[in-house]
Amino acid sequence: MSASATDPTAISSRVYNFSAGPAAMPVSVLKELQEELLCLPGAGASLMELSHRGQVFTDILHGAENSIRSLYGISDDYAVLFLQGGAALQFSMIPANLIRGNDKTAQYIVTGSWGKKAIGEAKKEGNIESIYDAKESNFDHVPSPGDYKVRDDAAYLYYCSNETIQGVQFAQAPSCPTSVPLVCDASSDLLSRPLDINKYGIIYACAQKNAGPAGVTVVIIRRDLLDHAPANLPGYMTYKNHADGDSMWNTPPTFAVWALGKVARWLTDDIGGLAAMQAVNEQKAKLVYEVIDANSNFYKGHAKPDCRSKMNVTFNLPNDELLGRFVKEAASQDLASLKGHRSVGGIRASIYNAMPLEGAEALASFMKDFASKNG
C-alpha cells in the first residue's frame, strides 16, 4: 500500500484514537496483519482459512502463549488460556468453576461498573459477600488495605484492577491472605505494567484494550483451581477443558489469537518489555493529568488523585456547552473518541499501550489551549 493523501485506507488518514475499547492497536502490528492477510507466507492461504489443528496455527497459538509467559515470567503452575465470550463470560465462569454447588463464600471488592457487573453474575452461582463498594462516592477511588477484611476461608477474593468507565486503578493488588486465591479482572491493564503473577489465582483480560482485537480473552489460571468445577458445568465454561485441550478444546478465534500474538511480540521486541511499557504509560498519563491539575478551576478530574488510572483519564468541563465544543474541536484536530461514558459524563481519554506518546502530547497541548481560550 502506498500512503497517499487521497487514499482513505492509507496510514496518513489515521487519527489519534482515544477509544476505551476496542481501542488503538500498534501500527506495526496492523501493517503485518495487512501484509499477510491474503496469504500467510509458507501456508498458501490466509491464517483465517487454516485449520486450528494444523501445525501453522498451533505454532502461532503457542507463540502467543510463550510471549505472554515470558513477559510476565509465568511458571508451569499456571495455564494460559485463550477463550471467547469476553470479560462478560468470565464474570460467570469464575464463580461457576469455583463455588457453584459448594458452600464456600467468595468475596468481592467493587470499585466501578465492571466490578458491579461481575458481582451481579456471581450472585447467581453461590454465596457472595461484597466487602467493599465504592458506589456511594460514585466510584472515584479504590480502598486501602485497612478498608476491608478478607476471610481466611474465602473461596476467592475478586477485584477489577482498572475501572475503565470511572478511571480508577489499583496501584497495588489488594491485601489478601495467602490461603485465598486472588482473582483479578485486568481487562484494561494487563500487559500495561509488570505484575507478580504468583500473587494471583486467576487473572484475566479481554484483548480489546491492550492486547489485540475484540474476540479473545486471556485467562491465566493457577492449575490447582482447575479441579473445583462441578461435573455438570457446560463444557465451554469448564476451565479444565480448555487447559487440557491447550485452548483448542473447540475452535479458538484464530485471527484474534494471531493478532494478540503479534501485539505481545511488539511489546517484547519493539517496546522492550513491561517495565519499559509502564514507563511510557506513566509518562503519557502524567502529561494529561498535569494539565488537569494546572487548570483545576476548568477541568475536574473524576478519580481521587492517588487512585487515578494510567489507562483511562476521566474529567469533566464546567458545563455541557463547553464539553460539546471540547469533543468537537478535538475531533477537528484528529483527536477522536474522547466522549466519556454516559454514567460518569464528561471526557474519557483512553491511553492504552498502543497510544503513542505523541498522541498524549497532542491531547495535553489541545487541553491547555482549550482551557486558556475558554477558562
Added chain:
Amino acid sequence: MSASATDPTAISSRVYNFSAGPAAMPVSVLKELQEELLCLPGAGASLMELSHRGQVFTDILHGAENSIRSLYGISDDYAVLFLQGGAALQFSMIPANLIRGNDKTAQYIVTGSWGKKAIGEAKKEGNIESIYDAKESNFDHVPSPGDYKVRDDAAYLYYCSNETIQGVQFAQAPSCPTSVPLVCDASSDLLSRPLDINKYGIIYACAQKNAGPAGVTVVIIRRDLLDHAPANLPGYMTYKNHADGDSMWNTPPTFAVWALGKVARWLTDDIGGLAAMQAVNEQKAKLVYEVIDANSNFYKGHAKPDCRSKMNVTFNLPNDELLGRFVKEAASQDLASLKGHRSVGGIRASIYNAMPLEGAEALASFMKDFASKNG
C-alpha cells in the same frame, strides 16, 4: 499489494485449500479486508480499533444482520444474533435456555460427531431423549422420517444438518410436529443453500465454514423462545440479553462480524444469492462424487449415496500407503488439507461456498489420474 512470484504474501502463492474449518474464504473478501485493515475509509482507524458502540461499527453489524435477513427472507419474528463461543457454547446454551429448571424433554437425532457432542452437553441440563442414533453404522447416513418418532410435547427437536467429519447431510429438514421447535446446528451448511427459516425454532452456525473467520456464531432464534430461560442463567448464556442488546450486550467480536458481513454481501452481490450458491455447490460435489463412483473399486465413499454431503466429501483409498501418497501428491499440486478426520480416516475434501469450481475440477482431475495410475 503486487502479485509477484517472489512475494510469499501474494495471491499467486495461494493453493486450493480443502480444510474442513476454519476454511477457505472468498478472495475478494480477503482483499477488501486487507485493503481496509490499517484504516477504514472515513473512520480514521482500523475497524478493530473502533468502539462497538460507535456508529461505524453498529452500521457494520446491522449491515451483516440485514444481509443474512435478506438472503433468507427472515421475518421480525426472529432475532439474528452474533455470539462468541462457537457451536460448543450453543450445545449448552440451547438446553440451558429451553429446558434447564423445567420438566420438559428435548429430543435429539444423532447422525455424527457434532450431534454426539451436542447431546452430551444437553444431558447436563435436563431431560433428553435420543430418538435416532446412527452410530452403529459409523454415521454413514441420516434417517428417513419413518425412522424416528417426535413427541408432540417435546421442548424441541435437535439435529445437525451436515456432519463435517462423516460427510453426511440432511437434504430436507427432519419431520417435526408444528408444536415442537426444530433446532438445527447448521454450522457447516448455513448460507450454502436456500432454507425456509420459518420451519425452525433456532438455527445456528459458527462462521468458519461458509460465513467467515472463526470467532463469531450466527444464531437465528424465534423470539417466543427468548422467554424460556431460567432467571439464574449466566448472563452471557441468556439469548434474551443478546437479543435485547442487539448483539451488543457485551463487546462483540468486531473483526469477525465485519468479515462475516462482507462474506454475506459477496454471496448476494457476486454469487447472486443462495439458489445460485446451491447450484455451484451441487456442481462441485457432483464433480468429485462422480470420480468416486466411476472408480468404485479404488475409492470407497463413506456416506450412503442418498445422504452424501455437498460440503464435505469423505472417502478412503485401498490402503494406507496409497492414502499417504494421495495426500502428498495432491499437496504437490497445490491441493491442500485433504487428510480426513482420524475418527473416519481416509480423505475429506471440504468444498464450502468459497471453494471455486476450478478447485473442485482440479481435485476431480487429480483423483482420476491418481486412480488410473494406481488402481
